[in-house]
């Protein structure tokens with residue numbers, strides 16, 4: 034940390050600064066003398082305003098007259114151009130003290146005397162003229178006068194007070210012109226990063242910027258920002274004398290205290306917010322031999338101040354540029370862009386030549402059809418004092434059809450994709466909005482970010498899109514490790530044509546990444562295994578693609594090259610950016626590698642990039658409307674739950690298969706022992722029950738790491754509020770411990786929580802504004818509590834009484850719940866869940882058939898792939914209907930197919946048993962028994 038400067042050090046620094054500035058002025062002056070051609074200042078561009086193009090008139094240094102000027106500014110913070118960098122105010126020097134005269138006429142009255150320089154249509158002192166002539170007709174005159182024009186008029190927030198100044202109307206016409214030359218550098222933009230400046234710099238069209246034309250007075254005002262003060266220095270030197278003045282803040286306005294200078298007054302008169310005060314103090318600066326206007330104290334960026342008279346100058350924040358306007362084009366809709374730029378008379382004239390022009394009274398900006406973009410930019414390049422940056426190339430490419438007007442209609446309907454090659458089971462199950470998602474993906478040639486809200490079925494859509502490009506497989510699916518097996522199940526469920534042994538779930542770093550036709554790998558393993566890749570995958574799915582948000586992470590570094598070479602890239606995320614646009618960058622270039630090749634360009638435009646002493650800060654946001662349009666046009670499809678609520682069931686259950694790899698060897702051994710105990714043939718019913726309880730206990734401990742991993746993944750994915758139910762204290766405690774460690778706000782309600790506390794905790798959770806987790810006991814918190822502010826329930830453990838589970842689900846699915854509720858059941862292979870899950874299914878089914886439960890659990894979960902429908906066609910034997918009594922006892926099933934306890938713990942690739950109950954519905958888990966081929 035640096036120590037504060039002492040007073041003495043500050044003085045020394047200030048002295049040195051003054052000296053440096055003086056030396057700089059000297060040097061510039063010398064340069065000025067050496068190159069007479071460049072000594073000219075104001076561009077020869079004259080306005081085509083009502084007054085017509087006046088000649089370049091020499092500055093008149095005569096008539097020293099004492100007078101004061103009060104220059105009022107209402108809104109010191111108003112930004113004058115699209116760059117959002119307010120021009121700064123600089124000191125100025127005038128060569129000839131003038132005779133005091135009244136100056137009070139409005140610009141229109143004086144205009145014949147106000148020379149404009151340069152080619153037709155060009156106004157030199159951009160932003161000074163009152164906006165009346167250029168104002169859109171819709172804007173009330175009073176607004177214009179009152180300074181509410183805003184963007185189109187940098188000084189629009191200034192109030193016009195036409196307090197008469199003495200005698201200005203009688204000033205020789207010639208005087209006015211030199212004001213432009215002299216005052217132009219007063220308001221300049223702060224120094225910018227050279228890189229940024231270079232990027233933003235508009236090529237000088239004819240080499241004729243402001244500095245290129247000599248107005249005959251010898252004073253100089255360069256057109257380029259960096260050169261303006263130099264020319265000013267030259268001007269001062271030639272004049273040989275100057276006046277001193279200063280800016281004094283006065284409420285929302287500021288006063289300029291300075292002696293008379295005819296040119297200065299002419300400029301003042303052209304400022305709409307001018308007002309004249311006759312207080313003695315204002316006159317204090319009169320008749321000084323030099324003119325130095327000291328800017329307001331405390332203004333930003335004192336480094337930018339220029340001192341030519343030995344006075345330290347600071348900059349005036351937000352003062353409008355008198356000479357140079359700079360801004361940018363910003364997209365505001367698929368068809369239109371707006372010019373985000375300060376006021377310039379010539380620019381207004383140019384805008385009015387655009388056929389598609391439209392003025393937005395709210396934003397006070399002009400906007401145009403995209404097809405006029407190139408024309409406008411080209412025309413603006415002829416205005417030396419205006420810099421209007423075009424839309425970035427990425428945008429012009431993305432909206433090429435609008436720019437080139439190749440597309441007759443604005444929103445062309447997305448054609449229906451031909452899904453005849455995709456499994457009918459999948460296609461027929463797509464909800465209408467999901468089908469539209471697949472169409473969108475195919476229209477984008479298989480490269481997109483599918484950013485549907487959580488729970489809207491991104492998995493089924495992604496599988497369908499990938500299946501559309503099946504000829505280009507093998508397919509790579511990169512997912513968080515906690516959902517690897519859920520994805521496997523989803524492929525099995527939705528693509529019956531895909532043989533199960535063609536699915537390769539990569540479980541360890543020793544596995545092969547390319548062993549299957551469908552290869553599912555976690556982010557972390559991908560970074561270890563990517564070197565295995567000899568030929569790139571042509572089709573890649575990335576689930577929870579926001580995991581790639583940080584380009585520096587190993588997972589991102591591993592995935593990005595794959596995405597670049599893949600032909601189809603399907604990114605899935607319900608929360609592509611959780612806090613700032615910078616997080617979107619990798620996902621955007623993942624889908625469109627040619628967009629914004631440099632992050633910096635993206636950062637400047639959309640992350641409000643700011644240079645800090647330590648480097649660039651990209652944590653902000655800017656032009657978000659444009660970013661949204663770009664994403665929607667070329668990268669992303671996003672639907673919110675509320676958009677498609679009518680198509681969604683009130684509850685969506687999902688079985689999440691927890692990765693068995695997370696179960697420790699010790700736990701696995703304990704589970705095997707418990708399973709063995711359960712399968713002892715001669716056990717009584719009571720003994721069987723005890724054995725199941727033992728198995729259940731062991732399962733609880735074994736599942737803890739995977740449960741925690743899943744919860745943390747949910748939090749990382751942006752799930753804000755959810756409930757986690759568990760039965761065992763050890764599980765509840767492990768979860769709360771982890772949440773405490775991660776400092777995630779949470780509540781816990783279990784059997785030891787008093788009824789008074791329960792209500793309080795419940796209220797606390799309901800009122801939490803950000804993310805929060807309610808950790809609840811299945812048996813102690815399944816009734817009487819309302820958690821409708823959440824829409825997700827996670828069951829870390831199962832329970833044999835489905836009625837209790839349903840009640841627990843309904844803590845969220847109740848009155849006050851406006852959304853579709855997601856229920857995730859975490860089920861671990863090779864554990865008691867193998868028994869409990871089918872048991873629960875059937876019990877609920879029975880309840881449903883008896884009219885005691887509205888929920889057809891089996892139907893819901895069938896869609897969530899716990900079961901596998903078997904047909905002889907796919908090589909498996911349907912075992913026929915199994916009696917309900919048998920279903921309630923897992924042993925019957927086992928005996929029926931002749932399994933041994935060891936089968937329960939075999940590697941998942943070999944576990945397949947299929948059976949069917951009524952109709953075609955399978956009722957047995959697809960993974961908890963060995964596979965039996967017919």
Ligand SMILES: Nc1ncnc2c1ncn2[C@@H]1O[C@H](COP(=O)(O)OP(=O)(O)OP(=O)(O)O)[C@@H](O)[C@H]1O
Nearest residue numbers: 462463464487488489490491492607686687896897
């Ligand atoms: N068309 C459908 N038919 C049947 N079930 C569906 C359908 N669409 C989605 N589901 C089910 O809805 C649940 C949520 O789907 P999925 O997990 O794909 O959502 P998601 O958008 O990926 O959510 P998240 O972002 O939370 O991962 C799953 O159980 C899924 O099987």
